[in-house]
Amino acid sequence: MQKQSNELEFLKQKKRSLPGRLKVILKHRLGWLGVPKVIIYRGFCSEGKAMVSGCLTEDKGLAKPDKQNSTWQNILSMIKRYSSDQIPGAKVRIELANTAQETLSNDNGLFSCTLSKAALPALPQSQWVACKAVMPNNASTEPKAVSGWGEVLIPGTDVDFGVISDIDDTILVSHSTQFLRKLRLMLLRNALTRKPFPGVDAFYRALSKGVSGGKCNPFFYISSSEWALYDLLVDFCAHHKLPKGVFLLREFKAGLLKLWKSGGGTHEHKFEKIDLLFKTYPNINFVLIGDNGQHDTDIYTRIARKYPKRVITIYIRTVKKVKNRKMKKISEELWKEKIPILFTPTTLEAAHHAADNGLISPASVTDIAAEV
Missing domain, CATH: 2.60.40.1940 (Immunoglobulin-like)
Known part of the structure; x- marks a missing residue:
């Protein structure tokens, strides 16, 4: 059949x-x-x-x-x-x-x-x-x-957890919500001249190694960027020594006139791909990392509610101005549901939180702080 x-x-x-x-x-x-x-x-x-x-x-x-x-x-x-x-x-x-x-x-x-x-x-x-x-x-x-x-x-049988991370405006400065600035970066820079957020490479390496420093926790990079940018993203991560990981990008019919739409449109495919990872690895819990520019908070919350106790924590980089009252309200609502979430504009604050909660070695925070 x-x-x-x-x-x-x-x-x-x-x-x-x-x-x-x-x-x-x-x-x-x-x-x-x-x-x-x-x-x-x-x-x-x-x-x-x-x-x-x-x-x-x-x-x-x-x-x-x-x-x-x-x-x-x-x-x-x-x-x-x-x-x-x-x-x-x-x-x-x-x-x-x-x-x-x-x-x-x-x-x-x-x-x-x-x-x-x-x-x-x-x-x-x-x-x-x-x-x-x-x-x-x-x-x-x-x-x-x-x-x-x-x-x-x-993934190894001895991993502590997996990491699912967005790319644009989470690790890679992209200005996804500002069309002209986004297009300028895409056209004028390459994988070696595009910039990561300060300290993100050291933070991700620390997450990969875990609190003991001897692990090899798997990484999955999710993005609304299309597969046409695959080589750029691989070279960018390699150049900045980010953990080697699987890329899950968006299917999009390539065409020169559609370049300006890069990274736009619906982001529902992110939910579907993350959902697939949770189903594929039922014995692995995950750390979710994103930003507040492209619905990551909503998508990660839906995942956490669908898979109770399997989301260790959610880190959201605040690249878009949001009133503190709104972020506080979201945080309080999620914490009541036992969904840990941290809104932060800096990698260092996320690193301190990760060290305090046994995700990374406390000694690695010094390296992250030095890079920041």
Whole structure:
């Protein structure tokens, strides 16, 4: 029955992707199609089930960012991210450990699947396992198979907790609620020149290590930014030595004219992705970190109410002016429901709270204070 359902979905997806597929074939025959590229986003695994996703796209020719890049080079890179054509309706084979599964890319060139029989034993320490995605040879796109490599996270059995963090205006200064300032940052800066909030990198490293300093607590980064910005966010986190984590971004049909909508629209997908993580890891409790610019407070509250006692604490960075009375009222209401929440404009205050509540080592607060 399940096999029939998968086959029906496969056929429906192929039918939906037909217009985009014809466009790709036409570009190929005219010699306009760029080199196909397979990108695998970081996935995650639990109890033998691995969630893997990625994208089939024309190679955007993006060079690695450099602090010395000119304004024009940064603008050109952002244009490339949003102007490249994705490859819809193409078959992709995901290979992980001892198992493989086929799926189709959707209208936006994105693909995802759940491998249910992956032999990936959990170890005390969290680990990353390599996986591969292959687009078989197809005369309409590329005469030879194209492949890409990615990684899947297996949280350790000895973790203290997991961390789910928003990105824009939580760790990355983005001015998400101010359109012109947001667009200026997107166009004129790159992953190495965009700035984190003071002390956030040291705070996140401390959360990753836990109160004992020897843990490897898993991190998941949730954002309303679209997958087109995946490479920028990975490079940003690596450059600032933020804990390596899984990114869960928003599906959005890329297009140059839609660049200005980046990070906007509904944020309901955040709730759905966080809900998936709580279901995937029923034995892990979570720290939720966000800001008051894009409904994080409401989303995290709904999660805490749905999963009582599994939200350790909620940290909300106050980047948008809110009357103290309103924040106090929200805090009092949530504390009555035994949902701990802290509104704060600074990373240091959150770090002191985390140390007082046994989430990070008290000694790490000194390092965080030094960075702030």
